[in-house]
Amino acid sequence: MTYLAKPKLLAADAPRNALGYTRRDYEGAISTLCAGCGHDSISASIVQACFDLDIEPHKVAKLSGIGCSSKTPDYFLGNSHGFNSVHGRMPSVLTGAALANRNLLYLGVSGDGDSASIGIGQFAHAMRRGVNMTYIVENNGVYGLTKGQFSATADKGSKSKKGVINSDNPIDLAALALQLGATYVARSFSGDKEQLVPLIKGALRHGGPAFIDVISPCVTFNNHAGSTKSYDYVREHNAAVNRLDVILPKAQIEASYPPGSLRRVVQHDGSILHLRKVGVDYDPSDRIGAMNHLQERQALGEIVTGLLYVDSSGQDMHAHLNTVEKPLNQLGDAYLCPGSKALEALNAMLR
Amino acid sequence: MTTPAIQHTNDFVIKFANVNGSGSASANELFARAIIRMGVPVAPRNIFPSNIQGLPTWYEVRVSEAGWLGARGGCDMMVAMNPQTWDRDVAAIDRGGYLFYDSTKPLPPSKFREDITVLGVPLTAMCNAEYDDARQRQLFKNSMYVGALIALLDMEFAAAEQLIVDRYRGKDQLIKANVNALRLGYDYARQNLPCPIGLRVKRADAVGERIMIDGNSACGLGAVFGGATVAGWYPITPSTSVIESFSSYCRKFRTDPDNGRARYAIVQAEDELASIGMVIGAGWNGARAFTATSGPGISLMQEFFGLAYFAEIPAVIVDVQRGSPSTGMPTRTQQSDLLSCAYASHGDTRHVLLFPQDAHECFSLTAQAFDLAERLQTPVFVLSDLDIGMNEQLCAPFEWDDSRRYDRGKLMSYDELEAGKDFGRYLDVDGDGIPYRTIPGTHPTKGAYFTRGTTRNPYAKYSEVGTDYVYNMERLRRKFNTAKDLVPAPILTKAAQPTHVGVIYYGSTAPAMAEAGAKLAADGIHVDTLRVRGFPFSDEVMQFIADRDAVFVVEQNESAQLRTLLINEGEIDPKKLVRVLHYDGSPITARFIAGKIADALNDRKVSPIGQPQRKVAS
Numbered sequence: 004m005t006y007l008a009k010p011k012l013l014a015a016d017a018p019r020n021a022l023g024y025t026r027r028d029y030e031g032a033i034s035t036l037c038a039g040c041g042h043d044s045i046s047a048s049i050v051q052a053c054f055d056l057d058i059e060p061h062k063v064a065k066l067s068g069i070g071c072s073s074k075t076p077d078y079f080l081g082n083s084h085g086f087n088s089v090h091g092r093m094p095s096v097l098t099g100a101a102l103a104n105r106n107l108l109y110l111g112v113s114g115d116g117d118s119a120s121i122g123i124g125q126f127a128h129a130m131r132r133g134v135n136m137t138y139i140v141e142n143n144g145v146y147g148l149t150k151g152q153f154s155a156t157a158d159k160g161s162k163s164k165k166g167v168i169n170s171d172n173p174i175d176l177a178a179l180a181l182q183l184g185a186t187y188v189a190r191s192f193s194g195d196k197e198q199l200v201p202l203i204k205g206a207l208r209h210g211g212p213a214f215i216d217v218i219s220p221c222v223t224f225n226n227h228a229g230s231t232k233s234y235d236y237v238r239e240h241n242a243a244v245n246r247l248d249v250i251l252p253k254a255q256i257e258a259s260y261p262p263g264s265l266r267r268v269v270q271h272d273g274s275i276l277h278l279r280k281v282g283v284d285y286d287p288s289d290r291i292g293a294m295n296h297l298q299e300r301q302a303l304g305e306i307v308t309g310l311l312y313v314d315s316s317g318q319d320m321h322a323h324l325n326t327v328e329k330p331l332n333q334l335g336d337a338y339l340c341p342g343s344k345a346l347e348a349l350n351a352m353l354r
Numbered sequence: 355m356t357t358p359a360i361q362h363t364n365d366f367v368i369k370f371a372n373v374n375g376s377g378s379a380s381a382n383e384l385f386a387r388a389i390i391r392m393g394v395p396v397a398p399r400n401i402f403p404s405n406i407q408g409l410p411t412w413y414e415v416r417v418s419e420a421g422w423l424g425a426r427g428g429c430d431m432m433v434a435m436n437p438q439t440w441d442r443d444v445a446a447i448d449r450g451g452y453l454f455y456d457s458t459k460p461l462p463p464s465k466f467r468e469d470i471t472v473l474g475v476p477l478t479a480m481c482n483a484e485y486d487d488a489r490q491r492q493l494f495k496n497s498m499y500v501g502a503l504i505a506l507l508d509m510e511f512a513a514a515e516q517l518i519v520d521r522y523r524g525k526d527q528l529i530k531a532n533v534n535a536l537r538l539g540y541d542y543a544r545q546n547l548p549c550p551i552g553l554r555v556k557r558a559d560a561v562g563e564r565i566m567i568d569g570n571s572a573c574g575l576g577a578v579f580g581g582a583t584v585a586g587w588y589p590i591t592p593s594t595s596v597i598e599s600f601s602s603y604c605r606k607f608r609t610d611p612d613n614g615r616a617r618y619a620i621v622q623a624e625d626e627l628a629s630i631g632m633v634i635g636a637g638w639n640g641a642r643a644f645t646a647t648s649g650p651g652i653s654l655m656q657e658f659f660g661l662a663y664f665a666e667i668p669a670v671i672v673d674v675q676r677g678s679p680s681t682g683m684p685t686r687t688q689q690s691d692l693l694s695c696a697y698a699s700h701g702d703t704r705h706v707l708l709f710p711q712d713a714h715e716c717f718s719l720t721a722q723a724f725d726l727a728e729r730l731q732t733p734v735f736v737l738s739d740l741d742i743g744m745n746e747q748l749c750a751p752f753e754w755d756d757s758r759r760y761d762r763g764k765l766m767s768y769d770e771l772e773a774g775k776d777f778g779r780y781l782d783v784d785g786d787g788i789p790y791r792t793i794p795g796t797h798p799t800k801g802a803y804f805t806r807g808t809t810r811n812p813y814a815k816y817s818e819v820g821t822d823y824v825y826n827m828e829r830l831r832r833k834f835n836t837a838k839d840l841v842p843a844p845i846l847t848k849a850a851q852p853t854h855v856g857v858i859y860y861g862s863t864a865p866a867m868a869e870a871g872a873k874l875a876a877d878g879i880h881v882d883t884l885r886v887r888g889f890p891f892s893d894e895v896m897q898f899i900a901d902r903d904a905v906f907v908v909e910q911n912e913s914a915q916l917r918t919l920l921i922n923e924g925e926i927d928p929k930k931l932v933r934v935l936h937y938d939g940s941p942i943t944a945r946f947i948a949g950k951i952a953d954a955l956n957d958r959k960v961s962p963i964g965q966p967q968r969k970v971a972s
Contacts, residue, residue, distance in 0.1 A: 061802060064639070064794045077804050077816070084794035086638060087806040088631070089661050095586070095628035099635025099643060100794070102584045102619040107639075107795055125631070128624040320621075327615045331583040332640035332793065334617055336760050339581040341607040343754040346579070350751040353565035 021057040029053045029060060031081040035074070041193030041219030041234075042072055042141045046079040048196050049110070049139075052203040053080065056251070058108065064100055065110045068093040068122060071148055072114035072141035072219070080110075091122025094129035094138070098320070101134055104330035105321045108207060109136040116146050119155040119174045126176065130183035130212050135319040137206040138185075138214045140176055141193070143221035144232035151224035162229030175301070177311060180214035181294050186317035187213035188293070190308045192237050193220065202310060204249040210271035211317045218306065242300055244285040244309040250275040270315045278310060287313050357469035360450040361552040364394050364419035366430040368503075368553070371443045373436050375407030381496030382413040383746070384521075385503060388514040389417055390566060390748070393558045397423040397865070399745045399941065404591065404684045410439045419560050423712075423748060424866030425741075425941040431553055433499060440465065452551055454499065454506070473547055475502050480538060494535035501539025508550035510557065511540055565751050569716035569742035570646075573672050574599025575752070576720030577644055578607055581760050582670070584643035585620045586632030588651065591684045592740040593674035596646035626651040630658040630669070637668040638805060640793035642724045642760075644670035649678040649691050652698065659733055660699025661807045663830075666780070666789065668727035668763070671695075672720060672736045674743040677939045686939025687740035689861055692915035695735045696889055702827065704834050706734045706841060707889035711864035712742055714749040719842065719887070728763035730837055731791060739910070741941040742862040764790045771800040779803045780826060781812040787833030834890055841888025844895050847871065849880035855955065856902040857934075858895070860886045860916060862941065863908050869944035870951070879952060881906070889919060896924045899931070904958075906951055908934040910942050 017025045029050040034043050053063065060082035067073035069090035076085045088096040097111045111129075118126045118140050129138065144157040151164050155174045162168055180188045187209040191199040199217060206213035218237050220226050226233045231240075245266075252273035266287065268276040278287060286292055293312040300307045327334075360366070370385075372378035379400070386398040397416040403409035416426050431452040434443045447453055449469045455461075457474025466472055477498050481491040504511055515533055522528040543549055573596045577585070587597045601620055608617040623629035629645045636643035647655070652673055662669050677683025678690045698705055706726060708719045720736050727734040764784075766777055771792070777800065780789050789812075792801035803814040811817045812825065849871075859867045864885060871883055884898045899905050899920065907917040914933045921928050934950045936942040 059798055061795055061798045066635075082799055082802050084792070084802050085804040086635075087804065087808070088634075089657050089807060092627060092631045092658070095623065095631025096635035096638070098621065098628075099584060099586060099632030099637070100639040101635075102586075102621065102632065103636040103639035103641030103643070104795065124624055125628055128628060132621070321619075324619050324621075325614075325616050326619050327610055327613075327617050331617070331619060332636075334583060336581065338617055339583065339608070339760075340579055340754075343756050345607060346752050346754045349575070350563075350565050353567050353751075354563075 020054050026050055026054045029080055031078045034078040036071060037223045039222040042075050044193040045141055045217055045219055046075050048199045048203055049079050051200045056204055056207060063108045063110055066093050066097045067112040068117035070114040070117045072112055073117055076112050091117050092125055094125035097136055098129055098134050103332040106330050111136050111138045113140050115142045115144060115154040115156040119176055127183055130180050130185045133320045133323060134212055135210055140216050141219040142216055143219050143225055145221050145225040147221050147224055158231040161231045164224050164227055177216040178297050181290055181312055185214045186211040186314040188312040189310045190216045192218045192241055192308060194234055201247040201249050205247055205276050208270055208272055208274040211319045237306060240304060240306045242305040242307050243281050244307060245281055246279040247310050248277040250277060268313055268315055357450045359471050359552045360430050363554045363556050364417055364558060366553045367416050367426050367428055368431040369429045370413040370433040371436045371439050372411050374402060374405060374409050374411040377493045378496045381500050384517055385500045386415050387517050388509060389555050390561055391513040392510055392555055393561050394419050394555055395421045395560055395748055402685050410436050419558050421560060422869040424869055425943045427943045427945050475542055497532055497535035498539035501536035502543040505540045505543035505549045506551050508554045563751050564748045566746050566748055567713045568744055568746045569713045569738050570595040571599040572713040572716035573720045575603050576717040578603045579754060580721035580724035582642045582644050582724060583618050584636035584641045586623050586629040587645050588623050588626045588629045590648050590651050592676055592744045593646040593648045596672050626654040630655040633669045634658055634662050634667050646672040648674050648676050652691050652694050656699045660703055662733045663703045664807050665805050666731040668731055669733040670723045670727050671733060675739040683939045687941055688910050688937060689739055690911035696919055706837050708736050709860040709887050710738055711861055712749045713747055717752050725761040726840055729761050739862050764788055766790045766792050766801060768797050771797045777801050778812040779814040782829045786836040787829045838890045838892050843892060844887055845885040847883045849882050850875055851880045853880040853882055854903040855881045856898055856905040857881045857883045857908060858886055858905055859908040866942045866944045866947055867908060870947035873944055873948040891923055899926055904932055905930060906932045906934050908947055910936050912937045
């Protein structure tokens with residue numbers, strides 16, 4: 004944590020993206036989270052992903068619930084509208100916002116308390132409803148703001164800072180997202196930016212419900228021996244299924260891969276996902292296979308990361324509702340009000 | 355001594371006792387509409403259980419050429435089609451009244467009363483002889499009793515026949531079958547019963563241009579005209595048909611003619627929390643959004659109401675009130691959500707409420723609610739109730755001024771931001787407490803802000819500074835004062851003679867109150883009445899109270915909720931406001947109101963006539 008304002012001066016040679024923006028243009032207010040908090044790394048990854056994708060900051064709406072993770076939208080994308088709503092209810096607020104204007108990118112940031120406990124209902128229904136959004140859960144297994152109580156993602160048998168052993172079974176949000184119909188499901192680790200940035204980029208360019216469970220250690224309350232969400236534990240048990248590169252439609256593909264090691268997925272908007280094989284032979288287009296893989300590896304104590312599942316042919320909520328192309332919040336009176344003649348005809352029918 | 359049979363033309367109450375799920379509703383509605391087609395006003399009401407099939411249900415039709423549309427109480431004729439409720443139905447008939455029943459199975463004399471006229475038609479036997487199919491036997495039995503009633507009440511057969519033709523236009527088989535059933539009942543009554551009886555319907559010209567519709571349909575239509583594009587909702591009696599209506603009028607009026615796509619989005623949420631969350635998200639993002647719910651939903655939405663109030667986000671909530679607390683009486687009417695809406699959510703919150711009196715105002719006030727919500731950047735509650743929401747009623751035709759434009763409130767535009775205009779999301783620039791807002795996506799580098807339910811300074815930056823908090827709360831208070839003059843003004847009705855007694859009422863109490871005023875006047879008791887249509891109360895409301903010695907506050911709840919609001923917001927001496935409370939779940943009646951007011955004035959030995967004495971009647 005730093006109490007110093009960010010310097011306004013920028014190095015003249017700071018890299019600029021295709022829109023002419025520097026990374027600084029995607030940053031937000033100074034973080035007030037604890038020094039070393041995993042969440043700040045995720046914020047930095049979001050900044051990097053938006054910069055890399057040449058996203059216009061004002062075309063993003065960032066929404067959150069309540070908790071440490073939900074505070075973070077203040078700390079990135081300062082030129083985007085943000086909404087820190089109520090505990091566990093970010094999905095419904097985001098759904099309403101997405102209904103109002105289908106042309107913005109919606110980024111929902113939540114935590115394990117916010118999404119797996121109080122907000123599990125809204126999490127589930129946003130996934131099954133097909134809301135076109137990037138849903139990031141910054142998962143540390145504890146309630147930070149209220150000082151270290153277990154959350155619903157804490158593993159059974161894991162130990163709290165005060166030495167209490169968790170006796171409840173954990174909720175695996177990525178597994179739930181798979182079951183509930185999310186069409187882009189990933190898990191990552193805040194300590195692995197190389198893995199996380201491309202996963203966020205792929206999610207932002209995905210045309211449907213994209214969910215990323217990011218294990219993000221709480222340095223203050225859950226980074227001790229006996230925790231299964233500590234930096235050390237996650238590093239030791241991380242089992243990535245693939246490595247992702249996101250290629251924008253116009254970009255030239257320079258990377259070269261050994262034959263047979265690459266899977267290519269073209270998303271709705273033309274962006275291309277390059278999935279490099281890591282170790283196991285993993286098929287991210289097989290939803291049931293992905294669910295099985297997660298369960299099998301979890302039983303072995305592994306934390307499966309990477310792009311677990313992607314379906315680029317899915318339809319989003321607006322397609323289900325058959326709404327007009329023009330955002331609903333931009334339709335003028337003439338498109339909305341049937342007028343007095345229609346009303347008179349209706350009156351006549353009601354006599 | 356025999357009781358003389360009631361003799362009334364165009365002024366009586368007939369009640370139908372049915373079993374729910376038996377298909378009686380459309381036959382009963384046909385009966386009511388046939389009377390309207392004869393130019394005579396009726397006020398029909400459903401009394402139904404929270405159940406789909408098998409439990410008792412009643413349909414009450416008040417025929418009133420004088421045009422009184424409130425419930426009257428009492429029953430001049432009972433159409434007793436439900437054996438389950440036979441005893442209480444027979445007991446409910448006024449002395450000298452009439453009992454109509456299915457006489458297929460003989461009943462012992464003990465099942466009847468001496469002081470009523472009994473009219474039997476062997477409906478089951480006639481249906482069994484006419485139809486083979488069980489469902490047809492059931493459905494056409496309903497049409498048959500309507501036919502018999504047409505003969506008994508001296509109604510015009512052609513009026514009912516024309517309604518059937520209009521309803522099933524193009525489906526000749528259905529028209530033929532229904533008219534046939536009607537005719538069978540009609541002919542039987544003419545040949546076997548003393549037609550007409552003492553209750554009669556005579557053609558009149560008292561309906562005029564009025565239309566017949568239920569308040570929930572009118573709310574849905576009002577939302578379409580009011581420019582709503584997003585509805586998040588969760589099913590709950592008695593509000594569900596608001597959304598069904600919105601949906602069907604949207605299909606009719608908001609389907610893009612070029613490509614068949616929807617200029618609206620309706621999402622059935624997983625619960626009331628999510629439905630109001632969607633409304634708030636959409637309102638934040640610049641769409642006009644609403645939900646419809648009832649008391650339990652209002653309870654569930656409380657936290658979000660506080661967020662929308664504090665973060666200043668427009669939202670419209672149609673609350674069709676029902677019997678409460680808890681699950682209460684889900685299919686009975688009440689006005690008992692005033693307090694839970696007016697001060698919804700924890701902390702110091704105040705909300706704007708609108709009180710429609712009938713379907714006409716359900717339309718106009720729902721449409722207006724969207725302008726108010728955006729102008730004031732706050733939730734606006736339309737407090738309807740089951741009585742006006744779910745019953746079809748006669749009301750003035752809907753009106754719309756085509757020159758009217760939606761008031762989108764204080765939105766800061768791209769051009770203003772580009773020109774460098776100062777933007778403080780929570781800054782009171784105009785002194786009316788209403789700040790400017792920007793819609794997400796307005797400008798690439800200016801006007802973005804962070805919306806939160808936590809305290810912030812006028813520029814939307816997080817703050818824990820006491821003066822920032824106080825500035826904000828005082829501004830919100832100013833904003834609420836601004837709302838006083840924006841909500842619909844109260845309607846004053848002066849008594850025929852000067853009086854120092856007043857009556858305040860609101861919402862669905864209106865027709866009963868109008869009739870009660872006439873009843874009281876006929877007995878020499880004169881009262882000025884004021885129909886409150888919005889909260890916060892305008893100065894006119896407070897002046898009405900200040901100018902009178904005693905003011906009755908007529909409500910359909912147990913704890914006198916409007917009275918509480920008046921006392922609290924207007925610093926009124928509680929002794930001045932006299933409770934008239936009806937809350938058994940049935941709609942309030944003129945008999946009840948007039949009786950309570952007359953008794954109270956009698957007890958206080960206050961003469962209601964004359965100049966105000968400027969002193970408190972206690």
